[in-house]
Amino acid sequence: MIAVANQKGGVGKTTTAVQLAAFFAHRGFRTLLVDLDPQANATSSLGIDRGQLETTVYEALLEPEGAESAVLADVRPGLDLLPSSGLLAGAEVELVATPQREFRLRAALQHLAPRYAVVLVDCPPSLGLLTVNALVAARAVLVPIQCEYLPLEGLAQLVTTLDLVKRRLNPPLDVIGVVLTMFDARTRLALQVVQEVRRAFGARVFRAIIPRAVRLAEAPSHGQTIFEYDPASRAARAYNELGAELLERLGLCTVPEPIESAQGTP
Numbered sequence: 020m021i022a023v024a025n026q027k028g029g030v031g032k033t034t035t036a037v038q039l040a041a042f043f044a045h046r047g048f049r050t051l052l053v054d055l056d057p058q059a060n061a062t063s064s065l066g067i068d069r070g071q072l073e074t075t076v077y078e079a080l081l082e083p084e085g086a087e088s089a090v091l092a093d094v095r096p097g098l099d100l101l102p103s104s105g106l107l108a109g110a111e112v113e114l115v116a117t118p119q120r121e122f123r124l125r126a127a128l129q130h131l132a133p134r135y136a137v138v139l140v141d142c143p144p145s146l147g148l149l150t151v152n153a154l155v156a157a158r159a160v161l162v163p164i165q166c167e168y169l170p171l172e173g174l175a176q177l178v179t180t181l182d183l184v185k186r187r188l189n190p191p192l193d194v195i196g197v198v199l200t201m202f203d204a205r206t207r208l209a210l211q212v213v214q215e216v217r218r219a220f221g222a223r224v225f226r227a228i229i230p231r232a233v234r235l236a237e238a239p240s241h242g243q244t245i246f247e248y249d250p251a252s253r254a255a256r257a258y259n260e261l262g263a264e265l266l267e268r269l270g271l272c273t274v275p276e277p278i279e280s281a282q283g284t285p
């Protein structure tokens with residue numbers, strides 16, 4: 020189970036979570052994407068109308084035993100979604116008073132997770148209780164960093180939180196990797212960020228770098244992944260490379276036959 024987390028907003032968490040979920044599903048790995056952000060961007064990126072949802076991850080957090088009923092099966096072949104809703108905005112406050120408040124997502128996913136080869140959690144842009152729930156449920160954290168501003172200050176805060184969660188709540192938690200997003204080779208700043216992040220995180224930084232690409236910003240408004248919207252784009256290629264690297268790091272190298280679908284060719 021992988022949490023995609025960074026408390027800074029707009030760094031590419033949702034985009035990365037959605038494309039990786041599509042990548043894994045297309046490669047034949049049964050995948051669950053959990054949308055843990057009240058903005059519900061991952062949910063809408065996949066073309067799901069959140070106004071139509073009766074149960075969501077919000078209900079699953081309040082009543083973990085009933086989590087299964089909130090799962091939308093096969094939003095794509097091999098890909099299930101635990102969708103979000105705006106109600107989740109209140110959950111951060113409501114959960115404070117509940118027992119085991121950091122363990123609600125873990126409890127909700129306990130029975131579900133064994134059905135999947137991969138579970139990805141898209142976190143909100145904060146280090147509040149929702150993100151902590153994701154970090155407690157997960158084995159691994161994937162940190163997207165945008166190449167458009169020097170990030171190291173905010174990252175120190177993230178690393179402190181990860182250490183804390185690891186020590187107190189979830190010892191197996193590990194950073195599976197750092198992914199550089201929104202890279203524009205024409206700017207000096209981007210090159211500088213790549214250098215600094217590589218210096219700080221070394222081999223944890225994925226070789227694949229996600230370019231700044233208009234196609235990636237457009238795809239969600241069509242309810243499509245990049246593999247559906249423009250499978251030949253540089254962005255699709257980059258997310259393919261990232262997915263392949265992640266498979267390797269997860270030890271899931273034995274790639275099953277891809278599922279036949281209209282999903283393009285990640």
Ligand SMILES: Nc1ncnc2c1ncn2[C@@H]1O[C@H](COP(=O)(O)OP(=O)(O)OP(=O)(O)O)[C@@H](O)[C@H]1O
Pocket residue numbers: 027028029030031032033034035056058060142143144200201202229230231232233235236237239
């Ligand atoms: N590589 C990219 N190139 C261009 N636009 C991108 C790229 N990645 C993401 N975007 C766009 O940038 C915006 C922010 O991306 P995204 O929603 O993935 O970030 P986020 O970290 O999930 O944001 P939040 O913190 O608000 O949840 C979105 O409009 C998205 O479509």
Ligand SMILES: [Mg+2]
Pocket residue numbers: 032033034056060141142143
């Ligand atoms: Mg997001």
